[in-house]
Amino acid sequence: MEVTLMINGDHFQFAALPDEVLVDTLRKLGFKSVKRGCETASCGVCNILLDGKLVPACAYLTVRADHREITTLEGLQEQAREIGAYIIAEGVEQCGYCSPGHMMAIAALFKEIAHPTLEQIKHVLAGNLCRCSGYEGQHRALTAYLSHRKEVSP
Amino acid sequence: MRITELYKPMDVQDAYEKLIGQKKATLMAGGMFLRLQKRTLPLVIDLSALPLKGIETINATEKDQAVSGCERLLIGAMTSLREIEMHPALPAVLRESVAQIAGVAVRNMATIGGSVMGRYPFSDINTALMALNATLHFYINGSVPISTFMSEGLQEQDILIGIEVPTLEDVRGTYKAFKVVYTDFPLVNVAVCQWPRNPEHLTIAIGARPGRAAICTHAYSNANVNVNVNESTDLGETQVEALLAHFTFGDDYRASEAYRRALAKALISDCLLEVEQWKSL
Numbered sequence: 001m002e003v004t005l006m007i008n009g010d011h012f013q014f015a016a017l018p019d020e021v022l023v024d025t026l027r028k029l030g031f032k033s034v035k036r037g038c039e040t041a042s043c044g045v046c047n048i049l050l051d052g053k054l055v056p057a058c059a060y061l062t063v064r065a066d067h068r069e070i071t072t073l074e075g076l077q078e079q080a081r082e083i084g085a086y087i088i089a090e091g092v093e094q095c096g097y098c099s100p101g102h103m104m105a106i107a108a109l110f111k112e113i114a115h116p117t118l119e120q121i122k123h124v125l126a127g128n129l130c131r132c133s134g135y136e137g138q139h140r141a142l143t144a145y146l147s148h149r150k151e152v153s154p
Numbered sequence: 155m156r157i158t159e160l161y162k163p164m165d166v167q168d169a170y171e172k173l174i175g176q177k178k179a180t181l182m183a184g185g186m187f188l189r190l191q192k193r194t195l196p197l198v199i200d201l202s203a204l205p206l207k208g209i210e211t212i213n214a215t216e217k218d219q220a221v222s223g224c225e226r227l228l229i230g231a232m233t234s235l236r237e238i239e240m241h242p243a244l245p246a247v248l249r250e251s252v253a254q255i256a257g258v259a260v261r262n263m264a265t266i267g268g269s270v271m272g273r274y275p276f277s278d279i280n281t282a283l284m285a286l287n288a289t290l291h292f293y294i295n296g297s298v299p300i301s302t303f304m305s306e307g308l309q310e311q312d313i314l315i316g317i318e319v320p321t322l323e324d325v326r327g328t329y330k331a332f333k334v335v336y337t338d339f340p341l342v343n344v345a346v347c348q349w350p351r352n353p354e355h356l357t358i359a360i361g362a363r364p365g366r367a368a369i370c371t372h373a374y375s376n377a378n379v380n381v382n383v384n385e386s387t388d389l390g391e392t393q394v395e396a397l398l399a400h401f402t403f404g405d406d407y408r409a410s411e412a413y414r415r416a417l418a419k420a421l422i423s424d425c426l427l428e429v430e431q432w433k434s435l
Binding site for chain 2: 017
């Protein structure tokens with residue numbers, strides 16, 4: 001089936017099988033920030049934005065995304081650098097595999113709520129698993145990032 | 155899941171004709187559970203382009219007006235669980251029921267229609283809808299009470315168009331579930347609704363009791379019981395036990411019958427404490 005995707009502002013046109021999922025498509029196209037984890041939409045490492053909404057790429061059929069806008073972490077470099085600085089400062093990352101998924105979830109949350117509370121962040125990040133940590137590092141980093149955001153744009 | 159052919163209709167009539175026109179055609183709403191199944195689907199009818207999203211206000215039937223008000227809310231079958239979670243006009247019991255279903259990404263894909271049609275015994279939202287006495291609107295079968303659908307299913311193929319629930323003003327409700335982790339399937343869940351026009355009348359639904367392993371073929375394992383309560387709504391322990399006697403519980407690999415019953419007792423007691431607090435509002 002012919003599919004047209006708008007990924008990070010660029011058009012991609014190609015043939016896709018009816019049961020192909022976005023994680024396979026996006027990785028084939030070079031968007032390696034979209035990781036393959038559980039393949040059951042449970043872990044959050046494959047999170048992308050579809051028309052601005054967070055979805056799991058491992059569960060979303062490519063043909064369903066025809067003519068829709070997809071954003072991966074490669075398309076959020078400025079925001080990723082900003083959040084990433086706080087993640088590095090708090091020593092959050094061990095293997096780093098879950099970080100892109102976490103960042104996409106945070107980016108999606110900020111689209112809905114400009115200044116979320118830590119409880120709201122924890123609620124949103126409930127769909128992102130980290131095998132290395134106890135999530136405290138992520139919460140510290142995001143608390144610090146939230147304070148910075150409030151100072152910059154109250 | 156493997157798909158041989160995928161068809162994306164633009165209107166419900168087209169979708170219906172395709173559904174009845176081919177044996178083993180499968181409707182895809184959110185597609186979350188279809189994705190997990192190890193089978194090849196000869197034809198999948200993708201409902202994502204149909205105009206079945208969103209929430210609108212409609213006039214209540216005469217029968218519904220006796221219990222709730224003149225207006226009801228019609229939730230399109232393809233409305234995502236995340237939209238339901240975030241919609242301020244929906245009853246709290248419904249919003250609470252979806253808030254801990256997997257993660258936000260999954261809730262952006264999973265739909266209320268897909269959840270209802272699956273008749274999953276572990277469903278959070280179906281328990282809340284049962285307590286709300288929701289009405290299902292089908293393309294061919296018209297209006298069907300959710301309790302009827304959950305116990306009997308459908309006799310013929312059909313497409314769910316919308317789910318009708320009372321407005322925020324016409325019902326008070328609370329939802330509680332026991333989950334091992336935040337976003338897990340519930341071991342047992344409870345929804346309690348009170349109707350301001352008839353405040354001594356509570357509707358109580360208990361789900362995930364657990365139902366039997368063959369989820370797709372067995373009748374929905376939830377039940378709801380309309381309980382007339384005293385002025386004080388102060389149900390002591392024996393009355394909670396009497397209420398629980400209306401429900402059956404069972405064993406599965408996740409929990410025993412006794413454990414589920416004990417959890418349900420605690421959850422119902424918590425719900426009824428909230429009902430007490432509503433009286434002072």
